[in-house]
Amino acid sequence: MSHKRIPKRKAAIAVGGVAALGAAALLLPQANASQDGGARGGASTARTLKADDADDLAARLSKLLGDAFAGSYYDSANRQLVVNVTDVSGDDNNVIVQAKKAGAEVREVDNSTAELQAAARTLRTKATIPGTAWAVDPRTNKILVTADSTVTGTRWDRLESTVDGLGSGMATVKKSAGTFRTFVSGGDAIFGGGARCSLGFNVTAGDGSPAFLTAGHCGVAAQQWSDAQNGAPIATVDQATFPGNGDFALVKYDDPNTQAPSDVNVGGGQSVQILQATEATVGQQVFRMGSTTGLHDGQVLGLDATVNYPEGTVTGLIQTDVCAEPGDSGGSLFTQDGGAVGLTSGGSGDCTSGGETFFQPVTTALAATGATLGDAGAGGQQAGDGQQAGDGQQAGGDQQAGNDQQAGGDRIGGGQETGAGAGDGSADGSGAADDQSGADATNGRAAGTGHGSGAGNAGRSGRSGLTDTH
Template sequence: MSHKRIPKRRAAIAAGGVAALGAAAVLLPNANASQDGESFGDTAAAPRTLKAADASDLASQLAGLLGDAFAGSYYDADEQQLVVNVVPGDNNQVIVEAKKAGADVREVDNSMSELQTGARTLKSEATIPGTSWAIDPRTNKILVTADSTVTGADWDRLESTVEGLGAGMATIKKSAGTFKTFVSGGDAVFGGGARCSLGFNVTAGDGAPAFLTAGHCGVADDRWSDAQDGQPIATVDQAVFPGEGDFALVRYDDPATEAPSEVNLGDQTVQISQAAEATVGQQVFRMGSTTGLADGQVLGLDATVNYPEGTVTGLIQTDVCAEPGDSGGSLFTQDGLAIGLTSGGSGDCTVGGETFFQPVTTALEAVGATLGGDGAGAGQAGGAGSGVGDQAGGEAAGGGDAVGGGDGQVGDGAGAGAGEAGDGADGDGTGAGGGHGSGLAG
């Protein structure tokens, strides 16, 4: 059977044009700083210069080494160093070892267990639509964010809960926008009431070609097309939203589909080599079908977001902009690491705002898929292979491509689900593709 490829379409850079061009200027030179040539095993006590990906690996190692003394870590992009927080105590030897490994070690007041306990308190006492929280290792506090809908009694309840955590445990930030999933509702686009973006091509557990996108897209409809009023070319296999994540596995209907592991920027492609964990302070890039390319930094991990549809946990918090239609799009690094899938947030690419992403690593583990597929890495730079910004569903579709829901109308609230919403969630349960997510119009 011959392999078909979809027509190339110029990457969409709409309202986020300035942000997208700025991101492209940073990304295209491919000016990654390299390591200083020293390995983690060297005994020098001075902090080492590291790539963000290497810093993430080192952080994972040191978290195990330090045990209860570990209080989080982040990447200092300016110094290109990993900063590791430790709580004072009888741990001088492990701190020496952490410094030998190349980390910049600093003492902080709040332990990781104390911060996690505070996050659990927020979950039990302040699960209010329009709020989020994540541990911020740079301030050694819980960063609590409330959007413009959190007012009156809800605001008083949130503020009281934060104050009850104790001095120095959390800070509250007000967001001018409204937390929402970034699916595009209203006008029927690509054959249905929703438009999302393809995240990353993957290989399902049985070897079939598939792709990852946002779970709230997956529960909006179970059939996906590559053009307005076009025939469906892919079917939702698994979807989670709300609850423990926001991700969906969508299988291409044609088993001969070529699904290269790449993100297309319009004038070049970025080959995606592997999935990786995010690191606070890391520079990341997002590609989506509405706003094209944008960049920013990771602000927090394991974030909890209280959307109108329900609570979603385990997300990555960033300052990267996004808009409706960007949902499901690729979050990746300059050197080709797959980091996340666009979930939602507040603001837009004119005024900015917070955006949350589903970690790719946990999505892959949950659906039993691996990154890439037939033809992975084979796309040529300069747009020979289709990718980000293209209409999705073609055999060579790349990360961030636009994909349209089938016949479903966003916001229909049927929400047949295979799982349950997260604790405190008010929305429908996890969908396996057979229903509509409630209130998803962006």
């Protein structure tokens, strides 16, 4: 978290242009390629766009196309926006022509937005089963339903029957080898109530005080948070939502003069400056920083996802193929050019075997809490070296991902997690973490806590079902 005692040794990576691309190449030399499922045919007149520009264009075309709009995604391989349309006939043809002139690749699909939304409501009514999740995948024009390893027997039969009842071509089911859980741990490590989480982004609260965003299941697990294990509290939870319509918490620094720079600590003495909150786009490449596993990248797979954790159902999340582990909860999801995208919520798998991870959109969290990204307090950007755990709070806006700090600060090095929690594993991990899961679940607090502890890995053993990232 932001702290005046943080050494100013970290080099800030300028966002935009070659500098940002160089940083991404240094930390993650092999970024995932786009999984474009759209059929293209013939010469394309679609414009080459950045992911953020594609998102802006998609928003405009959604209004232009009206009911004919059936979703969109970013084809990162060709750097183009692909827009799905239905019922293209009559006057709509003119609208399609306009969409193409605007620079999008347009393709006709079978399922309309209204039909997909109705199918999602049916799943919510008939298949809200712990260990399941679903989101619309515009690349396949279907709902992608994911079931973790705990969904077996009658629960699997119920899910399969519900999906079949939606009709042919409406949804697909994918089995996940892991279990859905929350991951308490994150960018720069923060500690509270026996749990370890990660700081997401530093912000300025509505009353002008310095604060940071993290996962809601972390916020309900403990009221006060420290930037060091067993250290004195330095921040207090102001608002927290989990489960329900999101997984986010606003935590205010106790010292109004706290410096909270707007950046993310990505390890190796480097940070990425966070310039604005950005909406996620399917197909977009994103980076996640967490206190347990460090820096990892992947793609956005779906939006407005519903996840059924053991503690309850959470809606409105971003689904990705980025890995995460206990202790990464609350950590930042961002773009290489400085866009704050999300806060780590939970998922299945780990950073060895892979899996799905869900994130709370930052834009929604900011709107709900009344906070804004950016430096707060006396501030500036201290750019903590990350080394100090938690302090990670990094910067305003950012998550700085205390990544380093965690695991001995080392874990990150080049984006790879060494130590994965070694640094704190002992502490929070064992024990605290796993215990929590039971306790929290009963009181609705997101057992994530437990995970936090997982920091090392300890917290993960023996957990089942969807869990929080705490």
